[in-house]
Amino acid sequence: MGTVRKRGKMWYAYWTDAQGKRRCKSVSPLKRDAEAFLLRVEGEIRGGIVGGYKAVPFSQAAEEYCEQVAIRRKPATYANVERIMRLRLVPWFGDKPVGAVTRKDCDAYAFDRVTNGSSAPGTVRNEIGTLIAFMDFAVRWGYAVDNPARGMEKPKRRSNAMAVLDAQQLRKLIEGAEGRYAPIFATAGLTGLRAGEISGLMEKDIDFANHVVHVRRNVFQGKITTVKTENSIRDVDMPAHLEEMLRAWLASPLRPQSRESLVFPNIYGGILNMSTVREHALYKTLDALDLPHIRFHDLRHTYASLLIAQGEPLTYVRDMLGHASVRTTADVYGHLLYETRRSAAAKLDGQVFGSGDGAR
Template sequence: MLGEIETGTYKQLPKCTFKQFTDIWLRDYKGKYLKLKRSTTSLFKDIIERLLIPAFSDVQISDIGTWHLQAYVTSRATKVSANTVRNELTVIKLIFKYAFKWGYIKGNPTEGVDRPEIPKPEIEVLSPDELEKLVQKAEKPYRTAFLTAFLTGMRAGELWGLKWSDIDWNSKFIHVRRALWKGQFQPPKSKHAIRKIDISDSLIQKLKQWKLTCPISEHALVFPSPEGRLSIHENVVKRHFNPALRRAGLRQVSFHSLRHSNASMRIRAGQNIKYIQTQLGHASISVTMDIYGHLFEDAKFNRQQVELLEQSFRSVRNPLENPLKSEKRKAANG
């Protein structure tokens, strides 16, 4: 500070506690600097109010140093997952980025904070045979939904937010325009998630069949609840997806594994990595490779794209048919 006074560059920082600044930041960052999704805003507020304010509340934001933040991160890493800590650190970095930008601090203390390493989770996928069992054991209102998730690789929120107007029957694609999250429509995960997913004649026919019996909903949703209301993902998983897995005698996997399974099948079918990236809605090829790179090493197939991809699924024969009828037909054929 003495050197700054001598050179005439000293500037008094505004007095502002961490809590006072976060109040300002939440208001102005959301309103002026980014069009945040509702889910992101809720997450930010929860992290700030439940965790960061209790930790740094009355401390002057200009007095918070790298070691304070590193101590917070290290402590949290002993209590919650590395991914959760990284989410919290993302919010911390944004707060101090704007504190520096707006002249509340002289340097950014987050630049020296180390993030906890995230171990790569094992990718769980369902085989075509397993998908067939899942769909056959699912309740009728959800059979086409589970099949569509598998054959398109759509994220859960994108699937439940899909409207009939998003399907181009002639050009054979699904236009992902929105996601449904906790009863609220919002933009997809990123600009790259707004995309057109190519679909096959087989899936088109199944969707047309489903449309004939689909519950009428206010928003013309492709997959509303059986009562015609918005589908709540957590309820679908708990009440319909997990029970279908158990009835099918399958291991417990997440709903997101349907997306992983789609990526796996695309790779095994020899689809181009750039095409896979755009179909899945990843921000870059590197994201696709980070998640699924190991699968490319095992891929030994080189087939055409959407139509031939589906031919590798036994389930596409007619996974929505009555399984009892299927068994009777097998018996009749000897």
């Protein structure tokens, strides 16, 4: 039981909180106000409420949050969130009540991950985004009064961390690849599709009449599912050489029959594991051709970089890649715009002053 006592002109409330710690608060010059305050606090403690929030351990709330994500979001999103909560956030925050997490705690986590971890800035940015979304959930469920993670400073992306091939190197890769892998590399490098989107392509998605590839599906953990985001549903322009390669591949006896009419099935006609393509085809081909060692996803970056290099608007690049906004495209590829800007300035100089190509 708590008590109220008068000290000087003020009445104070004394009580023991849910963690067994003795508390004291100056309330009012009126005894009845202090008694009312004490009754409210004791009622909150009995109901598991502390300081306006229900005292739920971070680890327990994390489990509940992952359950909600599993229901509401795509399997790939759930897998990413569950991994971050289990491997990163729960070990750091432990059983501390969610409502007791402060901005200082959040900043300390980010600082530790950036300074002591070996993860790339993009990975830490993803973890911070997950923390923000989790704390929003905690506020809605009454586990916290506010979200201390909102407005956290995220580490900047490394502009030099992107590996891409130039036009000649991409052609060398496509022409030097083993027969069944050449159209896969060509599709990745000439459309910018993600690995899972390529695995999920069906014959009906290759629209030769309109010269586009319809992106409607994705493959995650060996299963065909919907695409990553709503913006990922798109039609990507198909270059003429890629059309020729895909026409030949669809009619090729080397292409296994597939019940789902997959464009690139595995040798048994099922869903192709792109990790196998990466490990057993891409890396070996790059080494054999003496090309830079890139990831499969870097073929998507290669596609974007080539579009930017030839002066395509960022809005077009955004649409082809399926980004939600131009800002996302600019954040990822903005460092590639430097040479394009110089070229544009030189052309303008030549138009106005007739000084050749305006080079300097």
